[in-house]
Amino acid sequence: MRDKIWLSSPHMGGAEQKFVQQAFDANWVAPLGPNVNGFEEDLKVYLGEEVHVGALSSGTAALHLGLVLLGVQAGDEVICQTMTFSASANPIRYLGAIPVFVDSEETTWNLCPIALEEAITDRIAKGIKPKAIIAVHLYGMPYQVDEVHAVANKYNIPILEDSAEALGSTYKGKKCGTFGAIAALSFNGNKIITTSGGGALVAHTQEVKDRAVFLSTQARDAAPHYQHSEIGYNYRMSNICAGIGRGQMEVLDKHIGYRRNMHDFYINLFAEIPGVTVFKESSGDYFSNHWLSAITINAEEANGKTAEGLRLHLEQVNIESRPLWKPMHLQPVFAEFPYYGRTVAKDLFETGLCLPSGSNLNDSDRKHIAEHVHQFFK
Numbered sequence: 001m002r003d004k005i006w007l008s009s010p011h012m013g014g015a016e017q018k019f020v021q022q023a024f025d026a027n028w029v030a031p032l033g034p035n036v037n038g039f040e041e042d043l044k045v046y047l048g049e050e051v052h053v054g055a056l057s058s059g060t061a062a063l064h065l066g067l068v069l070l071g072v073q074a075g076d077e078v079i080c081q082t083m084t085f086s087a088s089a090n091p092i093r094y095l096g097a098i099p100v101f102v103d104s105e106e107t108t109w110n111l112c113p114i115a116l117e118e119a120i121t122d123r124i125a126k127g128i129k130p131k132a133i134i135a136v137h138l139y140g141m142p143y144q145v146d147e148v149h150a151v152a153n154k155y156n157i158p159i160l161e162d163s164a165e166a167l168g169s170t171y172k173g174k175k176c177g178t179f180g181a182i183a184a185l186s187f188n189g190n191k192i193i194t195t196s197g198g199g200a201l202v203a204h205t206q207e208v209k210d211r212a213v214f215l216s217t218q219a220r221d222a223a224p225h226y227q228h229s230e231i232g233y234n235y236r237m238s239n240i241c242a243g244i245g246r247g248q249m250e251v252l253d254k255h256i257g258y259r260r261n262m263h264d265f266y267i268n269l270f271a272e273i274p275g276v277t278v279f280k281e282s283s284g285d286y287f288s289n290h291w292l293s294a295i296t297i298n299a300e301e302a303n304g305k306t307a308e309g310l311r312l313h314l315e316q317v318n319i320e321s322r323p324l325w326k327p328m329h330l331q332p333v334f335a336e337f338p339y340y341g342r343t344v345a346k347d348l349f350e351t352g353l354c355l356p357s358g359s360n361l362n363d364s365d366r367k368h369i370a371e372h373v374h375q376f377f378k
């Protein structure tokens with residue numbers, strides 16, 4: 001049998017081992033060093049705005065520290081896009097705060113500005129003003145930045161931008177990761193670039209970045225002994241991992257090109273198949289890195305074919321595909337928390353599928369995928 005075709009697997013560019021070797025040669029085998037500083041600088045230059053980047057151990061750590069920096073405390077309420085990976089919402093609970101989940105809209109699959117405003121006004125009417133809003137660029141697709149930020153600004157609530165899936169995506173020419181009061185990036189193994197595991201916090205002032213780094217290194221006061229005036233975390237990125245990141249930055253835009261080619265491949269593949277819609281940018285304002293290509297299937301129009309049917313069919317021939325993120329308000333662990341909106345996220349979950357999207361897939365992989373997709377729908 002041929003090798004498994006993965007949804008999204010690591011794809012090295014070539015220079016990663018050189019940076020890792022440099023770390024070994026200089027004995028910077030620690031959670032600080034030239035690669036950490038270099039990787040932060042690379043990200044700052046890439047994001048192309050006046051931002052300050054702190055490299056951390058994961059995207060989850062960046063979201064957790066982001067909430068801490070926005071002043072979220074136990075008992076506070078934090079609005080979170082319901083359709084996302086659990087890592088967007090878990091840090092709210094780490095802090096003992098209350099998640100309030102909000103539905104998606106149909107064009108970007110991200111935070112619905114109308115449901116967002118309903119949630120904010122209702123929470124305020126109930127006596128608690130939400131402390132922060134977590135907005136996500138799912139699968140690399142920018143959320144409706146102007147509309148969502150207009151609502152947030154109207155009520156003066158900061159946005160924590162979860163850009164874990166959207167490094168290299170832009171909205172109106174501006175990079176994702178630069179819109180929120182604070183943003184989080186992820187370099188997990190399946191993301192657009194990887195450090196094997198890692199993340200970054202994007203801030204708009206040196207002061208906020210420094211504070212994030214301080215908290216991520218156990219909040220040590222300036223003293224010869226170990227002295228602490230606040231609770232710290234062990235969230236800094238390793239200099240070894242950062243070396244991988246520096247190598248990956250050299251190929252990021254090339255790999256985004258490959259992912260976008262995969263997306264074009266699916267647009268063509270499904271053009272003639274009734275009932276299947278490929279998730280795509282709704283206008284020229286949106287540029288997705290197409291981290292994952294996804295489809296929805298209308299079973300009625302597709303002669304009874306379903307997303308789950310396609311998933312099982314592909315699994316049999318060693319092609320990985322996966323349902324869309326299951327909304328957080330439908331997860332057992334978050335069932336007790338408030339939810340605002342309709343059934344957009346739920347309907348997407350029930351009809352959608354993510355398809356192999358890696359930058360390292362080749363013509364033979366695409367041929368194999370096309371063959372079995374055709375077989376399933378015939």
Ligand SMILES: *Cc1c(COP(=O)(O)O)cnc(C)c1O
Nearest residue numbers: 058059060085087088164186188
């Ligand atoms: C991957 C991901 C995260 C978490 O990042 P890690 O680096 O895996 O901790 C957070 N939010 C979203 C939307 C993600 O896809």
